[in-house]
Amino acid sequence: MAGTGGNSRTGYALLSPTLAVMGLALAAPLLLLAVTSLKSQAGIGFADGWTLAQYGEVLGRSSYRILFARSVGISAAVTLVTLLLAYPMAYFVAFHARHKFAWLIALTIPFWTSYLLRVFAWKIILGYGGVINSGLLRLHLIDQPLSMLLYNPFAVVVTLAHAWAAFAILPIYVSLEKIDRSLLEAASDLGDGAVRRFLRITLPLSMPGVIGAAILIFVPTTGDYVTPSLVGGPAGSMIANMIEVQFNRVGNWPLGAALALVSMVLVAVIAGLFVTAARAAAKAAR
Amino acid sequence: MKNRALFIYALGYLAFLYVPVLFLPIFSFNNSQFIAFPLTGFTTRWYAGLGADAAMQHALGNSLKVGLVTALLSTMLGLTAAKAVTQYRLRGAAAMLGFISLPLFIPDIVLGISLLLLLGLLNLPLSLASVVVGHMLVCVPFSITVLIARFEGFDRNLEEASADLGESGWMTFWRVTAPLMMPGILASLLLTFITSFDEFLVAYFLSGTEATLPIYIWGQLRFPERLPTVLALGAIILTVSVALVIAAEMLRNLGVKKPMVGA
Numbered sequence: 001m002a003g004t005g006g007n008s009r010t011g012y013a014l015l016s017p018t019l020a021v022m023g024l025a026l027a028a029p030l031l032l033l034a035v036t037s038l039k040s041q042a043g044i045g046f047a048d049g050w051t052l053a054q055y056g057e058v059l060g061r062s063s064y065r066i067l068f069a070r071s072v073g074i075s076a077a078v079t080l081v082t083l084l085l086a087y088p089m090a091y092f093v094a095f096h097a098r099h100k101f102a103w104l105i106a107l108t109i110p111f112w113t114s115y116l117l118r119v120f121a122w123k124i125i126l127g128y129g130g131v132i133n134s135g136l137l138r139l140h141l142i143d144q145p146l147s148m149l150l151y152n153p154f155a156v157v158v159t160l161a162h163a164w165a166a167f168a169i170l171p172i173y174v175s176l177e178k179i180d181r182s183l184l185e186a187a188s189d190l191g192d193g194a195v196r197r198f199l200r201i202t203l204p205l206s207m208p209g210v211i212g213a214a215i216l217i218f219v220p221t222t223g224d225y226v227t228p229s230l231v232g233g234p235a236g237s238m239i240a241n242m243i244e245v246q247f248n249r250v251g252n253w254p255l256g257a258a259l260a261l262v263s264m265v266l267v268a269v270i271a272g273l274f275v276t277a278a279r280a281a282a283k284a285a286r
Numbered sequence: 287m288k289n290r291a292l293f294i295y296a297l298g299y300l301a302f303l304y305v306p307v308l309f310l311p312i313f314s315f316n317n318s319q320f321i322a323f324p325l326t327g328f329t330t331r332w333y334a335g336l337g338a339d340a341a342m343q344h345a346l347g348n349s350l351k352v353g354l355v356t357a358l359l360s361t362m363l364g365l366t367a368a369k370a371v372t373q374y375r376l377r378g379a380a381a382m383l384g385f386i387s388l389p390l391f392i393p394d395i396v397l398g399i400s401l402l403l404l405l406g407l408l409n410l411p412l413s414l415a416s417v418v419v420g421h422m423l424v425c426v427p428f429s430i431t432v433l434i435a436r437f438e439g440f441d442r443n444l445e446e447a448s449a450d451l452g453e454s455g456w457m458t459f460w461r462v463t464a465p466l467m468m469p470g471i472l473a474s475l476l477l478t479f480i481t482s483f484d485e486f487l488v489a490y491f492l493s494g495t496e497a498t499l500p501i502y503i504w505g506q507l508r509f510p511e512r513l514p515t516v517l518a519l520g521a522i523i524l525t526v527s528v529a530l531v532i533a534a535e536m537l538r539n540l541g542v543k544k545p546m547v548g549a
Binding site: 007008010011012014015017018019021022025026027028029030032033036085086088089091092093096097103105106107108109110112113114115116117118120121122124125127129130131134135138162165215216219220222223224225226230240243244247253256257260261263264267268271 | 289292293295296299300302303304306307309310313320321322323324362363364366367369370371373374375376377379382385386388389390391392393394395396397399400401402403404407419420422423426430455480484486487491499500503504507516517520523524527528530531532
């Protein structure tokens with residue numbers, strides 16, 4: 001593909017504006033985030049000198065540890081639920097749907113409503129005077145609205161599983177679509193039943209899509225701010241809420257920076273471990 | 287039959303995706319301030335209220351501006367980068383592409399606050415321009431993904447023919463490459479525009495006093511009496527986005543046999 005035509009200098013020249021912008025808008029700010037996390041707040045500025053105090057605070061205080069654990073736990077649950085729900089859907093479109101393109105469009109349309117309002121819709125559904133409660137009341141199944149539906153980690157998981165569904169369906173669909181159909185026929189000809197064929201051929205070959213989807217969902221949901229704010233309540237608040245508080249309300253930027261960096265590294269490490277483990281598992285299963 | 291079970295599951299899944307979203311238009315026509323069943327009657331007054339809402343219209347204008355500029359800049363950067371990595375053999379291309387795609391793997395809140403820190407250090411004011419920079423971080427990886435898929439089905443002989451016939455590199459780019467890439471470019475423009483138009487968290491940190499539409503909506507969600515109006519706005523956004531997305535998907539698939547890549 002790279003053939004004889006292009007000399008690499010032109011290639012680098014074409015790539016350089018993008019690299020420059022990303023360097024300036026991504027690398028420099030992240031570096032600054034790291035630098036800031038080594039400072040301490042003094043009034044509206046930073047105190048002189050360097051300190052690891054923020055990291056001591058972030059890693060030492062149990063309330064922060066709980067927040068990290070909850071964020072990761074909620075995101076892991078969201079990722080798992082979303083993948084499990086989306087896989088059969090993607091499988092259906094890839095192997096059995098007659099109008100694939102129409103199905104794909106139909107599946108992506110709900111995701112182009114405002115993200116805020118999509119999340120807010122769940123508040124309408126789960127709320128005290130919401131759809132479920134008013135429905136159950138009218139059916140006389142309950143005589144008082146249930147308050148346990150909203151403002152907890154469960155509400156956050158349901159809402160996020162809905163909000164991020166497309167990020168599971170599309171990558172899984174793409175990897176299923178790529179599977180060479182003759183492999184499936186070969187498996188059948190050699191006597192595999194439908195289940196065995198799925199477990200030995202389809203599932204392992206679709207793992208790249210599953211792993212990709214898991215990362216695409218896990219990373220952003222761990223840092224989600226809108227959903228825990230709207231439907232999480234105090235019991236469902238996540239790390240991004242604390243980062244926002246430190247930046248916008250408390251005004252302790254170094255602590256906010258340390259929280260952000262630790263969560264970013266935590267997410268990256270977990271995602272990395274997951275990808276390694278999932279790849280090894282997929283290989284072993286083959 | 288297994289197929290039948292899967293088909294029923296697929297319909298159930300569609301319902302799961304659609305029902306929550308459909309509550310927005312349903313309640314936007316409901317003649318009550320309270321977002322609860324039973325519905326009390328039909329009204330269009332919430333839509334009428336939007337026409338008189340100057341703050342909303344200002345925020346809408348801001349979002350259109352930011353979305354347009356973000357889409358143009360991201361697509362330009364995505365186009366050159368996608369061409370570079372698909373048509374030239376570059377050492378370290380994978381690493382550079384990985385670096386450019388990094389924002390996909392960093393929570394938005396981290397992107398937002400780090401840019402906030404940089405602007406503070408440089409003494410630059412928060413403005414719509416800073417929102418554009420933040421949105422480009424999010425949009426450039428999307429644009430590159432769309433455009434790389436397009437370039438991979440691209441016949442380089444056409445460019446070589448143009449060069450052989452005496453066109454310079456830039457003229458070849460504008461007269462041969464760009465027109466052939468047009469469906470991909472338009473798809474990238476639409477996707478990045480919609481992404482920017484809907485982005486909340488990065489804009490929340492970087493916009494200063496100039497609200498974009500999501501920031502305006504966020505502010506309204508705290509006031510129960512404003513909710514029906516916000517839902518009316520949401521229903522309009524849904525309708526327009528759906529039209530745009532269908533256009534984008536059709537363009538992206540025009541002449542490309544590949545299925546949709548990524549999200």
